[in-house]
Amino acid sequence: MSIRERMSGNEAxxxxxxxxxxxxxxxxxITPSTEIPQMVSTFIANGDIDTEFIPVESEHSSxxxxxxxCAAGARAITATSSCGLAFMWEVLxxxxxxxxxxxxxxxxxxxxxxxxxxxxxxDSMGARDSGWIQIxxxxxxEAYDNYIQSFRIxxxxxxxxxxxxxxxxFITSHAVxxxxxxxxxxxxxxxxxxxxxxxxxxxxxxxxIGPYANSPFYMETKMxxxxxxxxAKKVILEVAAEFEKISGRKYGLFEEYxxxxxxxxxxxxxxxxxxxxxxxxxxxxxxxxAGLLKIRVFRPFPGEEIAAALSNxxxxxxxxxxxxxSACGGPVGSELKAxxxxxxxxxxxxxxxxxxxxxxxxVTEALNVYxxxxxxxxxxxxxxQFKYIGLRK
Amino acid sequence: MSQATDITKxxxxxxxxxxxxxxxxxxxxxxxxxNTGEWRTQTPVIDWDKCTQCLLCxxxxxxxxxxxxxxKREDFDYDHCKGCxxxxxxxxxxxxxxxxxx
Numbered sequence: 298m299s300i301r302e303r304m305s306g307n308e309a310x311x312x313x314x315x316x317x318x319x320x321x322x323x324x325x326x327i328t329p330s331t332e333i334p335q336m337v338s339t340f341i342a343n344g345d346i347d348t349e350f351i352p353v354e355s356e357h358s359s360x361x362x363x364x365x366x367c368a369a370g371a372r373a374i375t376a377t378s379s380c381g382l383a384f385m386w387e388v389l390x391x392x393x394x395x396x397x398x399x400x401x402x403x404x405x406x407x408x409x410x411x412x413x414x415x416x417x418x419x420d421s422m423g424a425r426d427s428g429w430i431q432i433x434x435x436x437x438x439e440a441y442d443n444y445i446q447s448f449r450i451x452x453x454x455x456x457x458x459x460x461x462x463x464x465x466x467f468i469t470s471h472a473v474x475x476x477x478x479x480x481x482x483x484x485x486x487x488x489x490x491x492x493x494x495x496x497x498x499x500x501x502x503x504x505x506i507g508p509y510a511n512s513p514f515y516m517e518t519k520m521x522x523x524x525x526x527x528x529a530k531k532v533i534l535e536v537a538a539e540f541e542k543i544s545g546r547k548y549g550l551f552e553e554y555x556x557x558x559x560x561x562x563x564x565x566x567x568x569x570x571x572x573x574x575x576x577x578x579x580x581x582x583x584x585x586x587a588g589l590l591k592i593r594v595f596r597p598f599p600g601e602e603i604a605a606a607l608s609n610x611x612x613x614x615x616x617x618x619x620x621x622x623s624a625c626g627g628p629v630g631s632e633l634k635a636x637x638x639x640x641x642x643x644x645x646x647x648x649x650x651x652x653x654x655x656x657x658x659x660v661t662e663a664l665n666v667y668x669x670x671x672x673x674x675x676x677x678x679x680x681x682q683f684k685y686i687g688l689r690k
Numbered sequence: 691m692s693q694a695t696d697i698t699k700x701x702x703x704x705x706x707x708x709x710x711x712x713x714x715x716x717x718x719x720x721x722x723x724x725n726t727g728e729w730r731t732q733t734p735v736i737d738w739d740k741c742t743q744c745l746l747c748x749x750x751x752x753x754x755x756x757x758x759x760x761x762k763r764e765d766f767d768y769d770h771c772k773g774c775x776x777x778x779x780x781x782x783x784x785x786x787x788x789x790x791x792x
């Protein structure tokens with residue numbers, strides 16, 4: 298029997314860590330992810346788990362220590378947000394190219410500057426090309442479920458890539474909601490032990506990690522990373538299918554909400570999907586064919602699969618919670634439009650920015666976006682690209 | 691136990707699928723097979739008539755490129771010497787000179 302509880306997103310992830318009891322956690326506090334290492338430290342102090350906690354002096358060090366521990370053969374984790382993630386930058390790429398299956402809880406928060414502690418996706422979106430798998434949660438239940446699945450995906454022999462389990466800062470990380478937890482023995486059995494074939498502390502077989510790879514080897518290394526990322530798509534689905542057996546909860550690369558016959562579709566990621574579903578329900582009551590596609594897996598990007606799922610849509614709004622300053626769209630917008638172009642989609646697309654720096658995105662804003670889509674599909678309005686939703690004028 | 695990587699089979703002609711994940715090398719001593727001597731722009735040359743076998747040069751070599759056998763130094767390991775010139779500086783007898791080039 299699953300356990301009904303009330304928890305914040307940070308508590309949910311900390312609870313998952315307690316159930317999994319990883320070997321090493323190296324972390325440095327940063328709002329809004331601080332509670333995760335704080336709670337884990339309490340579990341360790343209380344003797345609930347025997348994870349080795351490494352208090353470091355910076356995030357560059359937390360990622361480096363996590364990498365070292367993982368290379369040594371440990372199941373190693375960390376957590377961070379915003380500038381903390383930015384401070385890890387250099388090491389993120391090394392962890393990915395060295396193929397170390399680190400799991401990092403990312404609690405999304407706007408990057409400074411100006412300094413801001415609230416949610417947007419600029420931190421992890423900036424790291425989207427670092428070679429890490431990225432999965433985004435809509436609520437605390439998904440934060441917990443994604444975290445439990447992450448180890449199986451990252452450590453799979455066909456993948457071996459580091460993993461960012463993302464949730465929205467404060468909105469998900471600090472809001473207390475109902476949650477269904479899985480019994481600890483079932484979680485342990487599902488996640489399993491981490492027994493890498495090769496590890497630095499193996500006295501029988503010494504090894505070198507991260508050798509010099511100049512132009513004759515760098516491209517081949519990147520190709521192998523790309524193939525691993527491609528393999529991750531299949532593994533994510535396999536792990537989700539197994540997870541459904543122990544939880545009853547179904548996960549895919551993305552979630553479709555009232556999408557089958559939808560003419561007007563919002564594509565969105567993270568907690569704002571819940572708000573948008575409310576708008577869909579309102580519109581459906583009025584007979585408007587509104588639908589939603591929530592991206593769960595952003596790396597690897599399921600472009601072909603999303604384009605296929607959107608093949609019947611007349612107008613699509615692609616929502617970005619991070620500026621890219623390309624002046625030509627946000628990260629989700631640019632990548633999805635490219636995928637739709639290759640799929641020869643004839644739907645009108647419009648790319649919006651919402652929730653930047655924690656700006657409110659409510660059901661009213663979502664309804665306005667659907668109205669835009671209806672006007673665009675009816676030929677009453679042209680798509681106004683790259684609009685900031687909620688910008689004061 | 692797992693197999694050591696045969697690094698003689700990983701070279702500049704290897705296709706990507708023959709390269710280990712993360713370029714990890716399994717088994718020790720692989721650096722011996724990596725010829726770093728070609729990075730040299732200056733090359734130490736020993737004058738055996740001046741060498742007294744004092745062995746001051748051997749321990750200061752950062753690349754362990756001055757082999758010693760039966761208490762006597764041998765010629766440089768030019769596959770790994772990078773031509774830093776520390777041995778020339780430390781030699782009290784002027785037995786080592788750096789010549790330009792490889």
